[in-house]
Amino acid sequence: MINIAAESSNPLIPPVGEIIIGFIAFGVLAFVVMKFVAPQFEKAFVARRDAIEGGMERAEAMQAEAKASLEQYRAQLAEARNEAAQIRDTARAEGQQILEELRAQAQEESARIVARGEEQLAASRQQVVNELRGQIGTMAVQLAGRVVGESLEDDARRRGTVDRFLDELGSMSASTSGAPAGTPSGSTGGSTGATAYTPGAPA
């Protein structure tokens, strides 16, 4: 009923021939694996590891470079900012200085202009005074001569009288107005002056 082969063979007692075949078969595979397969794979592993490590090294170098660049950039930026601040400060100081200078110059200029004006004013006043003094003298003498009828040709006397008169006028106007009165047109001097040189009177 069951098979016949089982009676003659015990599965746990291997025939020697099969064992030898097994050795040969395993030997073939082991030989190829040890001789060709494993070295090739190991070579690939080494190459791969090198590639990865190389890549990592490259990446690290790049990162370091990038970091250095960033540092440099930051330093430059800080420097630039510093410089800008410095320039701004300098500019502000310079502007201030220029302003001061200009102000000083302007003040000087205005002072000079005022001084020159005063000088000119004083000079012209002096001139006017001198002129007037001469003219008034002459005119007063002529008028007085006409009024009195007598000749006041006598220079010495005449001059003395006129000068005295004018000095009086001058002192009077100085005491009343205080300002340098170039022309004797004051209210007090007016009454005396009017008599002295009213333009309508002499003809």
Added chain:
Amino acid sequence: MTSSAIALGNVLAVESDSGDTGFQAPGLGEFFPEAIARFSLLGIDFEITRITLILWVATLAMTAFLYFSSRKASIVPGRLQFAGESGYSLVRDGIARDVVGPKGVPFAPFLASLFFFILANNFMAIVPLAQISPMSKFAFPVVLAIICYVLYIYVGIREQGAAKYFKDIFFLPGVPGYMYVLVTPIEVLQNFVVRPVTLAIRLFANMFAGHMLLVVFSLGAVYLFQVGNFSAVFGPISALMAIVMTFFELLVIILQAYVFTVLMGTYLNASLEAEH
């Protein structure tokens, strides 16, 4: 296993109506196919059978696969290289480096050979037309066990020196004197008998049993369909079991190849590392 198959066969045979054509349960004959060629060399009888041919087909196919997958090994693997490399890496990193230890990488080619050889031959258990693993012939696991046995003892002697290697096995260091009565027999038995025998038998028995299981369910399904009575409804169940068992067998195929290699790795580790 065999006896239960016989019992099943007997039960079915009794129940079937056509008495003399009852279920013929597959027996050990499965593992002793008729010889294709028979010759004698130096007094040793060689028998070339179906299983011998399957052995060579599996071995040469795996050899060719490994050779071609590694021939142009490059940094960026192709599909073929990736397949071969994954297997090799599994053994190299997972077993040679992690199990055997720091000195284990030189053993990676040997361990990989072991793994791929067993894997290829086991795989024939579910390859159509072959459907029997050469590893279910005790001779082939025995071959591998002998090789491992010789290798780990040789490595132990080479690494530790013969005197220390055997002394450490006979007198396990760090054990109190009186305990040697118990420990020494166990250690000796384990190192020189149990390890190789269990290596061989584990692999053999798994493949043997797996094959029997598949055959019983497959033939059972065929018989149940043919028997021509109510039993036919059980036919699909038997066929389904055959398919389920095929997937289970696939798991066993890979697992046994791995287990064999890992155990050899631990034995090598024990030989390489002086202390236990």
